[in-house]
Amino acid sequence: MTQRKKIDARGAFCPGPLMELIAALKLIEIGDEIEVLSSDKGTAADVPEWVAKVGHEMVEVIDLGDHWSIIVRKAK
Amino acid sequence: MPSTPLFILVCSESHEKIQMAAMTASVAAVSERPVCVFISMGAIYSFKAGLSDDERYKGSRFAAVLQEKGAPDALELFAMGRQLGEMSMYVCSMALDILGWDESDLKENLFDGTLGLTKYLSDAEEGQLITF
Numbered sequence: 001m002t003q004r005k006k007i008d009a010r011g012a013f014c015p016g017p018l019m020e021l022i023a024a025l026k027l028i029e030i031g032d033e034i035e036v037l038s039s040d041k042g043t044a045a046d047v048p049e050w051v052a053k054v055g056h057e058m059v060e061v062i063d064l065g066d067h068w069s070i071i072v073r074k075a076k
Numbered sequence: 077m078p079s080t081p082l083f084i085l086v087c088s089e090s091h092e093k094i095q096m097a098a099m100t101a102s103v104a105a106v107s108e109r110p111v112c113v114f115i116s117m118g119a120i121y122s123f124k125a126g127l128s129d130d131e132r133y134k135g136s137r138f139a140a141v142l143q144e145k146g147a148p149d150a151l152e153l154f155a156m157g158r159q160l161g162e163m164s165m166y167v168c169s170m171a172l173d174i175l176g177w178d179e180s181d182l183k184e185n186l187f188d189g190t191l192g193l194t195k196y197l198s199d200a201e202e203g204q205l206i207t208f
Contacts, residue, residue: 015103016148019156022106026160053107 004033009043010067017043018050025056025074033059036070044068079109081203083196088208089118091135091150095142097208098153105161110203113154114196116168120175123151123167123182151183158186166191
């Protein structure tokens with residue numbers, strides 16, 4: 001069963017949320033997911049770009065008004 | 077296809093430039109691009125061991141905003157790039173000599189050693205070189 005861990009990186013500036021995501025991905029199993037909450041607009045665009053570059057899976061990016069929920073599945 | 081290695085030469089004492097170098101280096105390293113950083117000239121002062129944040133960085137108006145807003149610390153970004161990606165960091169042997177410093181004067185666990193400019197430039201022929 002897929003596990004999902006949440007990281008609240010609201011208030012952190014680029015590239016802080018991305019770095020927190022990457023550090024967390026190192027600690028979970030393949031198939032599990034990380035949800036990052038970020039108020040940094042650039043992160044909402046940067047994370048999907050990073051995920052495509054390194055070969056994980058983008059689950060979704062949800063605009064929640066004052067922040068974004070970005071969900072990534074570990075694929076390797 | 078393997079990414080082209082990125083060589084980042086940091087000479088400026090300016091906080092903004094050191095911050096941008098740290099952001100570039102760390103993001104490239106975690107994006108599976110090999111990175112090699114070379115610290116020289118005035119930039120070396122920001123890497124001295126035992127400084128407070130106020131003492132560590134010198135800059136203009138934007139540097140003040142970086143600190144006021146709590147932007148990620150540049151040296152911590154370099155450290156994260158090393159920890160999470162393929163990144164090496166060297167300090168210029170000439171800059172150390174001129175200051176009368178050795179590696180023990182620098183923030184620990186950040187550098188892979190000292191290097192001369194000639195060797196660094198030779199290595200950089202295989203990749204892309206950016207200076208800050």
